[in-house]
Amino acid sequence: ALVLAHGAERIEVIRVADFPLAHGGAARHNVSNALAAITLADALGLSPAAMREGLAAVGTSPADNPGRANLIRLQNGATVLLDYAHNPHGLEALRPLAESLPAKRRILLFGQAGDRDDNALRDLVAVAVRFNPDLVILKEMPALLRGRQPGEVPAILDAELRRLGVGEILRVETELAGIELALERAREGDLLILLVHTDRQGALERIAALVR
Numbered sequence: 001a002l003v004l005a006h007g008a009e010r011i012e013v014i015r016v017a018d019f020p021l022a023h024g025g026a027a028r029h030n031v032s033n034a035l036a037a038i039t040l041a042d043a044l045g046l047s048p049a050a051m052r053e054g055l056a057a058v059g060t061s062p063a064d065n066p067g068r069a070n071l072i073r074l075q076n077g078a079t080v081l082l083d084y085a086h087n088p089h090g091l092e093a094l095r096p097l098a099e100s101l102p103a104k105r106r107i108l109l110f111g112q113a114g115d116r117d118d119n120a121l122r123d124l125v126a127v128a129v130r131f132n133p134d135l136v137i138l139k140e141m142p143a144l145l146r147g148r149q150p151g152e153v154p155a156i157l158d159a160e161l162r163r164l165g166v167g168e169i170l171r172v173e174t175e176l177a178g179i180e181l182a183l184e185r186a187r188e189g190d191l192l193i194l195l196v197h198t199d200r201q202g203a204l205e206r207i208a209a210l211v212r
Contacts, residue, residue, distance in 0.1 A: 002031070002055075004038055004048060013038055014052045020059045026100035027069055029093035062208075067200045069097060074210045077188030079103075082203065085195050086112070088120075091127045094193075098131055103191035106131060109178045110195040111139035111157070114148030118156055125160040131193060135168045135185060136161055139178040143198055179203045183210060 002019065004011045014034075016022045021030040034055055041051045062070045062082070072080040081098055085091045091110075098106070108131055112121055128136070138154045138161075145153075154171050161169055172178045175198050182192050183206070196203045 002034055002038060004042055004051075011048050013048050014055050018052075019055050021055075021065065021069065023060065023069065023071075023097050023100065026097045028096055030069065062204050066204065067196060069094070070204075071101075072207055072211060074183075074186065074207075076186060076210070078186035078190040078192060080192045080194060080207055082194045082196055082207070084197060084200075086197055088123045088127045091124065091195070092130075095127070095130060098191065098193055101191050102189070104189035105134040105187070106191050106193060107135045107137065107182050107185060108133035108193045108195075109137040109139060109182050111141050111175070111178075111197070112153055113141060113144035113146055113197075114153055115144075115146035121153060121156045122160045125157055125164065129161065129164045129166060133166065133193070135170070136166055137178045137181055138169060138171045139175050140171070140173050141175060141198055142173075175199050176202050176206070179206055183207070 001012045001015050004013050016025045016031065019034060021027060025031065038051055058064050060069060060071050067082065067084045070082040072082065074080060079101060081101065083094050085094045108128060110128060112124055138157050140151065140154055158169055158171065170181060172181055175196060179194060182194060186192055
C-alpha cells in the first residue's frame with residue numbers, strides 16, 4: 001500500500017494492486033513517482049480520497065499515458081512493452097517490469113542521441129544487456145544526430161553489444177523501421193521492448209493495427 005504519514009498518523013491512500021501504473025508493484029519507479037505525487041497533493045491540501053481517485057484513474061494503455069510503460073497485446077500473441085526510457089537510469093528503472101513479464105524471447109529496440117559521449121553510450125549498453133535480449137534492433141535517429149555522423153552512434157552501440165556477448169543484432173535507419181522489423185520478427189509468447197523517442201504517434205498507430 002501507499003501510505004501517507006502525518007507524525008504518528010498513517011493513512012492508506014491506495015493499494016498497489018489498485019494503482020494500474022504500478023503493474024502489480026513491478027514498476028517500482030512508478031510507485032516512487034506516486035509517493036512523490038501523494039506528498040505534493042498533501043501539501044496542496046488534497047484529500048486522500050482525491051489522491052486515491054487520481055491514482056486509480058490512470059491506466060497502462062497509450063490512451064492513458066502515451067509512451068510510458070504501455071503494455072499492448074498483439075493479435076499473434078506477442079506482447080509489446082513501449083516506453084520512452086532514453087538513458088541508463090531510465091532503462092534500469094524499466095527492467096524490473098520487463099523481467100516480471102513472461103517471454104519466450106525478448107526483442108529489444110533502442111538507440112541513442114548523438115550528444116552523449118562514447119562512455120555514456122557504453123553505459124546504456126551495459127544496462128540493455130541485463131534485459132537478456134534474444135534479438136537487439138539498433139535504430140538510427142536521424143533527427144537527433146547532434147554532431148555525430150550518420151551510423152556513428154549505432155556502430156558504437158553495436159560494438160559494445162558484441163563485446164558483451166549479445167548474439168543477434170540488427171541495425172535500421174529509422175525508429176519506425178525498427179518498429180516494423182520488431183513486429184515482423186515477433187511470434188507468440190515474445191516480449192517486444194520498444195524504446196520509442198522520436199515518432200511515438202507513428203509507432204502507436206502501427207502497433208494499434210496489430211492489436212487483438
